[in-house]
Amino acid sequence: MTEIPIADPELGEREIERVRQLMESGALADGPEVRRFEEEFADFCGADRAVAASNGTAALHAALVALGIGPGDAVVTSPFSFVASANAVRLAGAEPVFADVDPETYALDPEAVESVVRERDDVTAVLAVHLYGLPADLGHLLDVADDYDLALIEDAAQAHGAAYRGERVGSFGDAACFSFYPTKNMTTGEGGMITTDREDVAERAASFVNHGRSADGGYDHVRLGHNLRLTSLAAAIGRVQLARLPDYNAARRSNAAYLTDALADAPVETPTEPDDRRHVYHQYTVEADDRDGLAAHLDDVGVGTGVYYPTPIHEQPAYDGTEWDAPVAERAADRVLSLPVHPNVSERDLRTIATAITEYDH
Ligand SMILES: Cc1ncc(COP(=O)(O)O)c(C=O)c1O
Numbered sequence: 001m002t003e004i005p006i007a008d009p010e011l012g013e014r015e016i017e018r019v020r021q022l023m024e025s026g027a028l029a030d031g032p033e034v035r036r037f038e039e040e041f042a043d044f045c046g047a048d049r050a051v052a053a054s055n056g057t058a059a060l061h062a063a064l065v066a067l068g069i070g071p072g073d074a075v076v077t078s079p080f081s082f083v084a085s086a087n088a089v090r091l092a093g094a095e096p097v098f099a100d101v102d103p104e105t106y107a108l109d110p111e112a113v114e115s116v117v118r119e120r121d122d123v124t125a126v127l128a129v130h131l132y133g134l135p136a137d138l139g140h141l142l143d144v145a146d147d148y149d150l151a152l153i154e155d156a157a158q159a160h161g162a163a164y165r166g167e168r169v170g171s172f173g174d175a176a177c178f179s180f181y182p183t184k185n186m187t188t189g190e191g192g193m194i195t196t197d198r199e200d201v202a203e204r205a206a207s208f209v210n211h212g213r214s215a216d217g218g219y220d221h222v223r224l225g226h227n228l229r230l231t232s233l234a235a236a237i238g239r240v241q242l243a244r245l246p247d248y249n250a251a252r253r254s255n256a257a258y259l260t261d262a263l264a265d266a267p268v269e270t271p272t273e274p275d276d277r278r279h280v281y282h283q284y285t286v287e288a289d290d291r292d293g294l295a296a297h298l299d300d301v302g303v304g305t306g307v308y309y310p311t312p313i314h315e316q317p318a319y320d321g322t323e324w325d326a327p328v329a330e331r332a333a334d335r336v337l338s339l340p341v342h343p344n345v346s347e348r349d350l351r352t353i354a355t356a357i358t359e360y361d362h
Pocket of ligand 1 (some may be wrong): 191
């Protein structure tokens, strides 16, 4: 039995009390609680606007549509991410094209992005993923986006509260998208958020997730839309979780520091945190030559692990028929292993994890 799980969402009395109040009031679907959550989340990210959505994939889809990205457009993104990053591009009617990642940060390599952009004349956006809670190289990616007149979208689904050069992610590109799935640094059950400084993008995204309604919210449908709204119950949970997020992230960072120190002589490569970035360790991911053997050994001693992700997106069956060259992503997919780092991992757990890895002899 797994004694130290890879994820362990923490929901407390305050979430329960807030949800109870809303249930008693009958405010279940969209409403003022969602607007408050949006305002608080925008403030937290240092963005002008936030638009809630039913999940992170919906947020990405809505952000792309709001940016006018659709059929005929290609979007450069990472092959080493959850499939939703690229799926959202396809859902918007555009074509995902893959550039390889940096071997240290696992984020899009700006030079690889630039060479893909130069080879084609249909690229209109870059979708950068802040994998595992570490921001991508936003400075260089913004330079590429500026040079080639591309939109930049941050996939910050795993990076709530992470920072680049002292500024929180969610405030850099034309839009950024977050997920509140239960394993994330904060949760609403299912949920998502778009942040942006662009009023036009916020307005179109809010309309798209709400049946294409006009901003007055009546029965005036000004564009094709969907129902991808967040519920008030989810927003209520999100507001409490957002207030806790700085503590959660501090606990993750402290657990990560312990592991990095304790694994200094172990046969694994520990994660990098470049000087200009603040990692929030959605995952604490090491690389090992014998990744699957190490995972089995940890499982034997009750330590849960995860492989994010064992198959690069361009090698997924749903992406058959396309040929991409991404050797760094392919190598990482064979080697990465994520260890428990969430706020409920105790010091004793950390010792167990580190000892098991140090003693592993394959
Ligand atoms: C990098 C990344 N992008 C997008 C998503 C999609 O978010 P959701 O599961 O909330 O739809 C996730 C989450 O699972 C993710 O990790």
